[in-house]
Amino acid sequence: MHARRFAPLLALCISLTACGGEKEPEASDSPPPTQQEIAYHECLKKHGVNIVYRGNGMPYVDKTKPWNEEAQAACASLHPAPRTPDPADPDQLAAAQKESECLRASGVSWYPDPDPVTAEIDQRKGGTPEQWSTLKTDHIDALRKCRPAR
Helix, strand or coil, X not given: CHHHXXXXXXXXXXXXXXXXXXXXXXXXXXXCCCHHHHHHHHHHHHCCCCEEECCCCCEEECCCCCCCHHXXXXXXXXXXCCCCCCCCCHHHHHHHHHHHHHHHHCCCCCCCCCCCCCCCCCCXXXXXXXXXXXXXXXXXXXXXXXXXXX
16 A cells, blocks of 8 residues: 555656756655645545655645646635745855856856745746756756755
């Protein structure tokens, strides 16, 4: 049972490490899911949405599958309120801003600014999915120049 549940997560984690460049959240990075989050995702699952789970049990929608409007509408009343993000420390924010500026100056013109609170990069605000998927191959020199060793 557990192997079937975590196989899609493993595949997703492997594919995500080849994209975007941001560190995938780990179980220790976030609190466990709330009852409201679990109920919402269980509803989506009952309506045919593929749900995957992080190491801490946090469910989320498998974004490699097509969007399901009917499931979203059916479960809208259960949608949990967004969690308040943890603010980044000033050094993290400054480093993320410097990295974004450096990447844009190095030819990655579509690379977005980090979130001013969390310092995270939102891939929906930057380039196309194709650009994000090839960031590490098409712009390897810029990444080496602009990203500190992680």
